[in-house]
Amino acid sequence: AAHAAQEQGHSIVVGYVEPHPRPETAALLPGLEAVPPLRIEHRGITLNELDVDAVLARKPKIALVDELAHSNTQGCRNLKRFQDVEELLQAGISVWTTVNVQHLESRADTVHDITAAPVQETVPDSVLAEADCIQLVDIAPDQLRARLREGKVYGAPQASAALDNFFKESNLMALRELALRIMAEKVDHELTEVRTISGDHS
Numbered sequence: 001a002a003h004a005a006q007e008q009g010h011s012i013v014v015g016y017v018e019p020h021p022r023p024e025t026a027a028l029l030p031g032l033e034a035v036p037p038l039r040i041e042h043r044g045i046t047l048n049e050l051d052v053d054a055v056l057a058r059k060p061k062i063a064l065v066d067e068l069a070h071s072n073t074q075g076c077r078n079l080k081r082f083q084d085v086e087e088l089l090q091a092g093i094s095v096w097t098t099v100n101v102q103h104l105e106s107r108a109d110t111v112h113d114i115t116a117a118p119v120q121e122t123v124p125d126s127v128l129a130e131a132d133c134i135q136l137v138d139i140a141p142d143q144l145r146a147r148l149r150e151g152k153v154y155g156a157p158q159a160s161a162a163l164d165n166f167f168k169e170s171n172l173m174a175l176r177e178l179a180l181r182i183m184a185e186k187v188d189h190e191l192t193e194v195r196t197i198s199g200d201h202s
Contacts, residue, residue, distance in 0.1 A: 141172035
């Protein structure tokens with residue numbers, strides 16, 4: 001989608017993409033301008049973060065920013081990446097971002113009940129509600145588990161542990177249903193708003 005928008009003449013930059021060792025994702029990046037990450041030294045390790053000021057200075061029409069729920073490293077001016085994104089939006093930059101269903105604040109307890117895994121990072125539901133467009137990226141549990149086994153998500157040791165824990169088929173089925181319910185609720189809310197504006201109360 002980003003390449004298509006670029007071909008249509010829109011100014012697009014990659015603000016930040018999480019550097020997981022995922023060849024299929026990396027293969028999509030060539031041809032897109034990338035803003036160098038902000039490098040921060042923390043406890044003897046150099047960490048990469050979204051460089052908000054660099055994106056603001058570049059003034060693109062659209063910025064791609066991965067992992068909306070990410071907690072920023074100590075030393076960043078914002079605690080959370082969604083706050084970085086809000087700065088970009090206030091500057092008139094459209095942001096395309098990603099978030100997992102388990103990171104929605106109102107669903108954290110439900111996800112914990114499903115998976116028994118604590119949700120460490122969340123995004124306020126208000127951030128999702130303000131989005132102009134939400135696209136559900138849906139994949140059947142067996143297909144996702146196959147991608148894990150093929151090493152397309154994590155390295156072998158981490159993938160094996162994930163398959164036996166968070167990515168159990170029963171967990172994935174429940175999370176998939178949760179995501180579909182959220183999308184259905186959003187569509188229903190938008191339909192109600194349209195009917196109210198048009199005066200259709202049927």
